[in-house]
Amino acid sequence: MVGLLASGPALAQQPVVRLLPRVLPSAAAPTLTVLVVPLDAAAQAQLPQLTYQAEQAVAGTERFQLVRLADALDAQGARERDAKAAAAAAALQEGQKAYDELDTQQALKQFDQAAQLYEGSDLSRHFMDMSRARVMKIAAYVANGDNKAFQRELKEVLARNPRAEFSSNFFPPDELAVVEKVRRGILAEATRTLEVKTGDVPAQIFMDGQFQGISPMTLSGLTSSEHFVTAIAPGYASAQGRFRGEAALKLEPLPTASKLKAWVDRIAAAPEGADRDAALRELGTFAGTQQVMALLVRGTPSISGQDAIALRVEVSDGHNAGYAVGPLPLSGDAGNTALQALLASVLQTDALRGKGGKPTTHYPTQGPSAGRKTAGYVLLATGAALVAGGIYFGLEASSKADDFKKLPQRDPRAEKLRSDGKTYALVADVGVIAGLASAGAGTWLAFLGGGDGADSGGKKGRVTPAPAPRPETAPAARPEDKPATPAATGKTQDKPATAPAAGKPEDKPAAAPPAGDKATPATAAPQGKSTPASRAEEEKRKREEEKKRAEEERLKREEEERLKREEEAKRKQAEEDKRKGEERLKREEEEKRKQEEERKKREEEEKKKREEEAKRKREEEERRKREEEEKKKKKPALDEDDLRNY
Structure with missing residues (x-):
C-alpha cells in the first residue's frame, strides 16, 4: 500500500489509457x-x-x-450478447475509476465482473476487451501485493492471449520482466492442436477473437490452455465455448432460416x-x-x-x-x-x-449493349487502379533514388536501393501504360461504342428507353387522309406499334404506295406533316446527349479530383515515410556516434590505466634498485690484503 501511494503522483502524470471498446460508428x-x-x-x-x-x-x-x-437473423440473441458487452464495459469503467482512486479491492471486484460478463458476450468481437479486463485484474493483484494470484492469473491470460499488452503505467519494471519471461515460456511450448467441427453446417470459426477459417478445420501451434471458440453462420444461432483438443459445436437453425x-x-x-x-x-x-x-x-x-x-x-x-x-x-x-x-x-x-x-x-434489357457498357465501366475502374498504382510505385522509385544519392558509394545498402528503385520504376511505367490503355478501352465501350442500347442496361434500366424510336415511325405510317384513319388512330394511341396488324385489309395498301408512281404525293404529305415532330425528337435527343456529356464531364472531373487527392495523399505519405526514414537514420547515426564516443572513452581509460600501471612498475623498479644500492653502500668492502692473508 505504501508503494502504491508513493507511485500515485507518477501514475497521475501518465496519459490516460483507453480500455473501453472502440466508439461505435457515427449515427x-x-x-x-x-x-x-x-x-x-x-x-x-x-x-x-x-x-x-x-x-x-x-x-x-x-x-x-x-x-x-x-x-x-438472430435479433434476440444479438441483443442479449450486446447487453452483456455493454454491462461489461460499464464494469470495466467503474473498475478503472476505483483503481485511479486507489481503491484496489473494489477495482479487483469490478475487473473480475467485467471479465465474466465479456465471456458471455460475442467473443468474436469482444475477446480483446475481455483480455484487457483480465490484465487490469492482474494490475489490481500487483497493487494489493498478492504475488501468488498475480502469477496464477498471468499464466491463464498469456496462455489464451500471448499478444496481451501490459502497460508500464500499471506494472513496475520487475513485474514486466516476469511477464515477458512467462510469455516466452508459453510461446515455446505452443505445440498443441485443436480440431473444430460444426456438423453439416460450414461456419466461420473464431478462436480467441481471431478469424481462423471455415469449419471443419484443425488448428495447430496452440498453448495447452483451453481456448474460446466461436462459430457463426447466418440462419443459425451462434455457438461458443471453451475447448481443448477437440471442439464440437452444434449450430441450431433459427426460425428465420427459411x-x-x-x-x-x-x-x-x-x-x-x-x-x-x-x-x-x-x-x-x-x-x-x-x-x-x-x-x-x-x-x-x-x-x-x-x-x-x-x-x-x-x-x-x-x-x-x-x-x-x-x-x-x-x-x-x-x-x-x-x-x-x-x-x-x-x-x-x-x-x-x-x-x-x-x-x-x-x-439489362438488351444483353449485348448492357454487357458492353458494364465491361467499359470495369475497364475504366481497372485503368484508374493501374494508374494509381503506377503513380504510387513512381513515388516509391523517386524516394529510393533520393535515398541512393544520399548514401556513400561503399555503403552496403546502396546496391539494394538501386535495384529496388529500378524495379519500382519499371512497375510504375507498366502500370501507367496499362492503366491508360484500359481506361481508353473502357471509355470507348462505356460512352462511345455502346450506342443507345448501352443505357438500357445501365443507369436507365427501369426507365426502359428501348421503345423511344417508335414515335418517329408512327406518324409516317399513319395515313391521315384515308376515311378509316380516325377510327384506326383512336384505337392505336396506346399501342401504335400493333395498329397495322389490327387494322382491316383495306389499311394494308396504305403502307405500300412508295413503290408506285401515284404514291409520291400521298407519301410526301405525311412526311411533311411529321417533320416538326422529328425536329422535336431530334432536339430532345440532342438535349439528352448534351446532358449526358455534361454528366460524363462532371464524373470525369470528379475522378480526376479523386485521383489528385489520392496522389497528394500518397505523396504526403511518401514524404512522411521519407522523413521517418531520415529520422531513423539520424537516430542510428546518433547511436553509432555515442557508441564510438563510449568506445574511445573506454580505450582512453584503458590506456590511462596501462600507463599508470607501467609508471607504477617503473617506480617500483627504481625503488628496488635504490634499496640494493643502499645495501651495497652499508656493507663494508673486503681488503685485498686481508683476502691474501686469509
Whole structure:
C-alpha cells in the first residue's frame, strides 16, 4: 500500500489509457448488411469465407455501420450478447475509476465482473476487451501485493492471449520482466492442436477473437490452455465455448432460416432481374438496415474462375448505389485481390440517380449493349487502379533514388536501393501504360461504342428507353387522309406499334404506295406533316446527349479530383515515410556516434590505466634498485690484503 501511494503522483502524470471498446460508428453512417449468394455448388463451398471477406471490406471503408446478417437473423440473441458487452464495459469503467482512486479491492471486484460478463458476450468481437479486463485484474493483484494470484492469473491470460499488452503505467519494471519471461515460456511450448467441427453446417470459426477459417478445420501451434471458440453462420444461432483438443459445436437453425433461404433462391433464380433487387429490399427491411450489399458468385471449372456481381441497394427505393461485375478466381492471392477490388468499386462511391431523383437500376434489357457498357465501366475502374498504382510505385522509385544519392558509394545498402528503385520504376511505367490503355478501352465501350442500347442496361434500366424510336415511325405510317384513319388512330394511341396488324385489309395498301408512281404525293404529305415532330425528337435527343456529356464531364472531373487527392495523399505519405526514414537514420547515426564516443572513452581509460600501471612498475623498479644500492653502500668492502692473508 505504501508503494502504491508513493507511485500515485507518477501514475497521475501518465496519459490516460483507453480500455473501453472502440466508439461505435457515427449515427449519420448508413446501416448496411451483407448477403453472399452462391449461384452453383462450387461457390457454395466458399460461402462463409466470402461472407467474412465482404463484411471486413465494409468495415474497412468506415463509411457504413455494419450489421452482420447472422445478428440480424438472430435479433434476440444479438441483443442479449450486446447487453452483456455493454454491462461489461460499464464494469470495466467503474473498475478503472476505483483503481485511479486507489481503491484496489473494489477495482479487483469490478475487473473480475467485467471479465465474466465479456465471456458471455460475442467473443468474436469482444475477446480483446475481455483480455484487457483480465490484465487490469492482474494490475489490481500487483497493487494489493498478492504475488501468488498475480502469477496464477498471468499464466491463464498469456496462455489464451500471448499478444496481451501490459502497460508500464500499471506494472513496475520487475513485474514486466516476469511477464515477458512467462510469455516466452508459453510461446515455446505452443505445440498443441485443436480440431473444430460444426456438423453439416460450414461456419466461420473464431478462436480467441481471431478469424481462423471455415469449419471443419484443425488448428495447430496452440498453448495447452483451453481456448474460446466461436462459430457463426447466418440462419443459425451462434455457438461458443471453451475447448481443448477437440471442439464440437452444434449450430441450431433459427426460425428465420427459411426466410433467408427464400430470398437466396429468388436472387439465384434471377441474378440479373428485377426480383433480385426486390428480394434484397425485403431482406434489408427485415434486418432494419438502410442498405444491403449483395455478392453473387458463380464458380466455373475453367481457368477464369468465378463470375461475380456485386451491388449495393438502398432499401427505401431500390436505388443501386453501387454496381460492378467481373471475373473472380476461385482461390489464392489473385482471388483475394480481385474480390477486394470488386467490393471497393461498389463501396467507395455512390452512383448518381436518374432524372428527377429516379433510382438507378441494372436490369439489362438488351444483353449485348448492357454487357458492353458494364465491361467499359470495369475497364475504366481497372485503368484508374493501374494508374494509381503506377503513380504510387513512381513515388516509391523517386524516394529510393533520393535515398541512393544520399548514401556513400561503399555503403552496403546502396546496391539494394538501386535495384529496388529500378524495379519500382519499371512497375510504375507498366502500370501507367496499362492503366491508360484500359481506361481508353473502357471509355470507348462505356460512352462511345455502346450506342443507345448501352443505357438500357445501365443507369436507365427501369426507365426502359428501348421503345423511344417508335414515335418517329408512327406518324409516317399513319395515313391521315384515308376515311378509316380516325377510327384506326383512336384505337392505336396506346399501342401504335400493333395498329397495322389490327387494322382491316383495306389499311394494308396504305403502307405500300412508295413503290408506285401515284404514291409520291400521298407519301410526301405525311412526311411533311411529321417533320416538326422529328425536329422535336431530334432536339430532345440532342438535349439528352448534351446532358449526358455534361454528366460524363462532371464524373470525369470528379475522378480526376479523386485521383489528385489520392496522389497528394500518397505523396504526403511518401514524404512522411521519407522523413521517418531520415529520422531513423539520424537516430542510428546518433547511436553509432555515442557508441564510438563510449568506445574511445573506454580505450582512453584503458590506456590511462596501462600507463599508470607501467609508471607504477617503473617506480617500483627504481625503488628496488635504490634499496640494493643502499645495501651495497652499508656493507663494508673486503681488503685485498686481508683476502691474501686469509
